[in-house]
Amino acid sequence: MALTLPAHPDPLAERIHTSGLLQELAHGLGGGFHYLLPERFDTNLAAFRTALTEAGVDGRVFFAKKANKAAAFVERCAHAGAGVDVASHGELREALGHGVRGEDLVVTGPAKAETLLRVAALQGALIAVDSLDELDRVLHLDTPHPVRVLLRRLPPTQPGSRFGLDDDRLDTALLRCASAGERVRMEGFSFHLSGYEVQPRADLAGELVELCLKARVLGLRADRISIGGGFAVDYVPAGAWETFLAEQGPDDYHARKTFTASDFYPYHSPVAGADALRAILAARPGGAGDPLARRLRQAGVMLLLEPGRALLADAGSTVFTVQGVKDRAGYGILTVDGTSLSLSEQWFNSEYLPEPLLIARSPGRDAEEYRACVGGASCLDSDLLTWRKISFPARPLPGDLLVYPNTAGYQMDSNESPFHELPLPPKVVIDHPAGSPRPRWHLDR
Incomplete structure (x- = not known):
């Protein structure tokens, strides 16, 4: 029996899928596309x-x-007064161009380009400084006002990380900020922590609160910390996920490709999104004493968050048209009008596991289960969107649609490329006004 891993039911998406809109868009746009649901954001x-x-x-x-x-999601930030985390001059320019104020930007990433630092400083953005070299470059910027900075901490539990300052360099950075006078406004600390565990984030956040108190002794402002992102998204039900991890093996994949459980994103998470934040705030740093929330309040420290995937949960999906089907022994290979570059999990030599939904071009065909993997339109043998043999309710035919659910977070465009001169899938913004018989749409700007 084939393993199945369907996404959680989504009534809004189901209404869109049965409205006929996706077929019209596929015809009008002439290829694969992504649709976005900003209301979910x-x-x-x-x-x-x-x-x-x-x-x-x-x-x-x-x-x-x-x-x-x-642009749609940045525009929602501007409308709601939320901040945006950028890591390049292009991202900074796009955020400003879509209405986000400079003081609502935090600039992260490793050694930043001079142009990025200069424009960020002039716009009043908060800059997460990753090294002493970068701090020196910040201190030499010619700006009419103090440059706002956070000092990024190297996580003691992840000493192999390339991000952040260790203890000695952090002490040096604090002294340089203290002696810089009005050239810099050191507002606090940040960290980048891999993984999705609650307790390590609470532990390191608690340490950063103590660092703020230490920095204030030097006359620095130090009234905020950033704990970055790492808030998991729950894509699939627990039972299906546990069964999949326990039973998946080479026979479930084209060419007997092998994956281990550690190769996959944790597509089921019992604590996800805002609930993960609640758990972090309720946790006791170091496993003792007051919860993190109380420590933040007592110290007068603001908490900054930089979620990406978690803000995009259920906020969009990816649609491809089936171009052809070929049979192999015991399964088939679909080819769609796109490539695996539009499902970026392949970037990590992994697989996007929530199963695509088949929307038949014409209803009423015989419903006989058909197992197939999904290949891209390129000439690369490794260009598979889905190596796993998915059990479709019927044999897909050219013109049918495949909808990959919940792809807005990192999947759609992190790795996109117009390889073979294939067009990049456009993004379509969809809403469904109250009282309207069907959804409406426009292209993302």
Whole structure:
């Protein structure tokens, strides 16, 4: 029996899929496309803000723009007064161009280009400084006002990370900020932590609160910390995920490709999104003493968050048209009008596991299960969107649509390329006004 891993049911997406709109878009756009649901972004942002309010914590949410290039989501940030996390001059320019104020930007990433530092400083953005060399470059910027900075901490539990300052360099950075006078406004600390575990984030956040108190002794402002992102998204039900991890093997994949459980994103998470933030705030740093939320309040420290994927949960999907079907022994190979570059999990030599939905071009065909993997339109043998043999309810035919669910977070465009001169899948913004018989759409700007 084939393993199945369907995404959680989504009534809004199901209404769109049965409205006939996707078929019209596929015909009109002449190829694969992504659709976006900005109202879901609004809902996710509100949930994070509610979690902060419930805990009595002063905090701000910054959308990690790298998770999706669409203008629609940055525009929602501007409308809602949320911040945006950028890591390049291009991202900074796009955020400003779509209405986000400079003081609502936080600039992250490793050694930043001179242009990025200069424009960020002039716009009043908050710059997460990653090294002493970068701090020196910041201190030599010619700006009419102090440059706002955070000092990024190297996580002691992840000493192999390339991000952040260790203890000695952090002490040196604090002294340089203290002696810089009005050239810099050192507002606090940040960290980049891999993984999705709650306790390590609470532990390191607690350490950063103590660092703020230490920095204030030197006369520095130090009134905020950023714990970055790393808020998981729950894509699939627990039972299906556990069964999949326990039973998946080479026979489930084209060419008997092998994966281990550690190769996959954790597509099921019992604590995800804003609930993960609640868990972090309720955790006790170091496993003892007051919860993190109380420590933040007592120290007068603001909490900054930089979620990307979690703000984009259920906020978009990817649609391809089936171009052809070939049979192999016991399964088939579909070819669609796109490539695996539009499902960026392949970048990590992994697989996007929530199963694509088949929308038949014409209803009423015989419903006989058909197992198939999904290949891209390029000439590369490794260009498979889905190596796994998916059990479709019927044999797909040319003209049918495949909808990959919940791809807005990192999947759509992180790795996109017009290889073979194939067009990049456009992004379509969809909403469904109350009282309207069907959804409406426009192309993302």
